[in-house]
Amino acid sequence: MEDSAKIATFGPNLSHQLHHALTADKNELRQVLQSPSMEVLRAALKNPSLDEAHLLALLERxxxxxxxxxxxxxxxxxxxxxxxxxxxxxxxxxxxxxxxxxxxxxxxxxxxxxxxxxxxxxxxxxxxxxxxxxxxxxTPLGNKLTLARRGTANIIEALLREGDAQIIDACLTNPRIKESAIFQFLSSAKASAETISLIARHPRWKTRPNLITALLRNQKTPVVWYNLFLPTLNTAEIRNLLASQRLSQTQKVAVEEELKRRGQR
Incomplete structure (x- = not known):
């Protein structure tokens, strides 16, 4: 009775459409659900013949x-x-x-x-x-690896924070990864000698000045990367690096050796 009373308050044409929406059979209902009128569609939601297929089609709109x-x-x-x-x-x-x-x-x-x-x-x-x-x-490791390759920048950033080498390796190939996220990872306690090396040898990231600086300031960076990257830095950058409190004794020796090679004290 409530629906009938509501229909009576509309014009003849809309009243007819609303009544049809409420009473149409399954096949007719498909046509009803193409109506531009939200009132008609709302009435169709009360139709006893409405099923999942109808709703899926409606939700495509x-x-x-x-x-x-x-x-x-x-x-x-x-x-x-x-x-x-x-x-x-x-x-x-x-x-x-x-x-x-x-x-x-x-x-x-x-x-x-x-x-x-x-x-x-x-x-x-x-x-x-x-x-x-x-x-x-x-989440299982296999799914995380898939996420690392397919995920958005924010998802990648979260995966990097886990520090797992396999996941890091997959993240580095994702075109949506941001350099800033890698920089933050290299500056974090989660970075390990293995994951730092993954970044240091990666063709896309090994030439980025900010990332080179970040990995050279990490105490866990293997000395082999100092031997490779120090010659590419200017003397002022190397002096700044030597002044860092983060370097291990072995790393400091490598930096001092580079300065000596350049004739610097």
């Missing part, structure tokens, strides 16, 4: 209002279907609070895919990245 998407989210069918949860999150008009509520239900690489969807909002991307990062402690 990019002109849905936030209110309609909230109404879809509240349907019992969404709570019971993983595919519908994913489809709701993937819609660029889905309100932030709905996205946040659904992200914990998505699989790891579904979250990564969301980060790269055309039209994804910055807030949606950030929420998906945070959900991935929160799961990293319990």
């Amino acid at each position: 990019r002109d849905l209002s936030e209110e309609l998407l909230k109404a879809v989210f509240s349907l019992p069918a969404v709570g019971e279907s993983h595919n519908l949860k994913v489809a709701v999150v993937r819609n660029p008009n889905t309100p932030g609070q709905v996205t946040l509520a659904l992200l914990p239900h998505l699989y790891l690489f579904e979250l990564v895919t969301i980060c790269y969807l055309p039209g994804v909002t910055p807030d949606q991307k950030l929420a998906a990245e945070r959900a991935v990062i929160q799961r990293l402690p319990g």
